[in-house]
Amino acid sequence: MELSLAHPAIKAFVCGSVSGTCSTLLFQPLDLVKTRLQTLQSGVQPGSGRVGMMAVLLSVVRTERLLGLWKGVSPSFARTIPGVGLYFSTYYSLKQHFFQDSSPGAVGAVLLGGGARTVAGVAMLPVTVIKARFECGRYSYGSVTGALRSVCRTEGPAALFSGLVATLLRDVPFSGIYVMFYSQTKASLSKEISTSASAPLANFSCGLLAGVLASLITQPADVVKTHVQVNSQLRTVEAIRCIYMEHRLQGFFRGAVPRALRRTMIAAMAWTVYEQMMARFGLES
Numbered sequence: 001m002e003l004s005l006a007h008p009a010i011k012a013f014v015c016g017s018v019s020g021t022c023s024t025l026l027f028q029p030l031d032l033v034k035t036r037l038q039t040l041q042s043g044v045q046p047g048s049g050r051v052g053m054m055a056v057l058l059s060v061v062r063t064e065r066l067l068g069l070w071k072g073v074s075p076s077f078a079r080t081i082p083g084v085g086l087y088f089s090t091y092y093s094l095k096q097h098f099f100q101d102s103s104p105g106a107v108g109a110v111l112l113g114g115g116a117r118t119v120a121g122v123a124m125l126p127v128t129v130i131k132a133r134f135e136c137g138r139y140s141y142g143s144v145t146g147a148l149r150s151v152c153r154t155e156g157p158a159a160l161f162s163g164l165v166a167t168l169l170r171d172v173p174f175s176g177i178y179v180m181f182y183s184q185t186k187a188s189l190s191k192e193i194s195t196s197a198s199a200p201l202a203n204f205s206c207g208l209l210a211g212v213l214a215s216l217i218t219q220p221a222d223v224v225k226t227h228v229q230v231n232s233q234l235r236t237v238e239a240i241r242c243i244y245m246e247h248r249l250q251g252f253f254r255g256a257v258p259r260a261l262r263r264t265m266i267a268a269m270a271w272t273v274y275e276q277m278m279a280r281f282g283l284e285s
Contacts, residue, residue, distance in 0.1 A: 011281050012092035012274075013085040019273035020084025023266040024076050029069035030262035031076065033057050035135035037255035038226045053257050072134035075144045079127040083120050087175075088274055091116035092285070103187075106180050113179030114172045121171045126160035128167065132229040163228035165236050170221035174214045178267055181210035200272050207268025214267075215260040220252035222259060 006014075036056045060068045094112050095104065104112055121128075130147045133139040141147035151159050185206040186194075193202050227239040234242070243251040278285040 008096070008281075008283055009089045009093050011283060012278065012285075013089035015085075015274045015277040015281075016088030016270070017081045017085035018277065019088075019270040020080040020266075021077065022273060023269040024080040025073070026269075027262045027266050028073045028076055029057070030258040030265075032060065032069055032071055032135045034255040034258040034262065035072075035132060035226055035230075036060070036137065037258065038223050039136045039138075039230050071137075072131050075127050075131035075134050075147070078144045079124045079131055083124040083127075084270060086123060087116050087120040090119045091179075092283075104183065106184060109180040109183045110176035112176075114176035117171045117175035118168065121167055122164070125164055125167060129160050129162055129229045132163075132226055136226075136230045138230065163225045163236070166221055166225035166228055166239070170218045170225050173221075174218040174263070177217055178210045178214040181213055182206055182271065185209060200276055203275060204268050204272045207271050208264055211264030211267045212260055215263045216256065219256045219259065223252050223254055226255075 033053055033056050037053065057069070060071075064071065091112055094115055098104075099108060099112075126148065127144065130141070130144055130151070133147065134141060139147070141150065148160070186203060189202055189206070193199065223243060224236060224239045227243060228234050228236055231239075247254065275285040
């Protein structure tokens with residue numbers, strides 16, 4: 001079936017997958033550095049003292065060469081290509097169903113973003129677990145499928161859904177808050193800007209602002225999620241206690257800079273590419 005004849009939700013899936021692929025390839029190093037920072041000094045990696053983003057980045061390049069910064073890109077692709085596609089197709093379907101004749105307000109935007117992320121987050125969680133393990137440097141999996149088989153064999157299938165609560169506590173609010181800020185800032189743009197050639201740049205700027213705010217609000221849940229997925233024996237409450245005992249409140253913001261950079265840039269680029277591709281199909285995003 002040609003894409004021009006496909007259902008709008010399928011077109012949204014394709015647009016989302018393309019946008020997710022581009023952004024993941026560009027910003028994977030930031031995600032790896034974020035994961036290493038969050039798991040540092042927690043029994044996964046040795047060390048003492050305060051370690052910053054640049055120190056981790058240089059350490060990875062020195063010990064694993066430049067391509068080491070893209071370690072975990074395979075599970076990232078395995079998660080992002082279908083995951084972002086599923087997110088945008090779910091978002092489009094929900095929006096058409098509940099807001100076909102009107103634009104969603106702030107609360108509606110939160111519900112749309114959160115609903116779409118819930119579906120995509122649960123569906124792609126097993127690959128998210130493998131991705132976190134690839135990036136932390138503790139495991140030596142050869143491939144995504146090999147890692148999935150290894151986890152199922154040694155820890156049981158339930159391990160592939162470790163960190164589900166922390167993941168949803170992170171991703172659902174992030175997506176809801178992001179969509180709310182993004183849609184509201186876009187709505188505040190003048191009609192001249194929205195219809196001009198600079199509209200993609202303006203939309204990207206709105207995405208940057210929304211991404212920074214959403215990232216900072218949900219950062220503690222991201223740290224907890226990473227600890228639970230890297231250490232399969234930990235539960236969410238235990239991870240919270242361990243992080244607080246070791247690093248106090250600042251431990252919940254470890255890796256905030258690379259995560260904010262990555263999530264903000266990925267989300268802004270994904271939404272900009274998605275909206276431009278949907279416009280090419282003659283569909284309202």
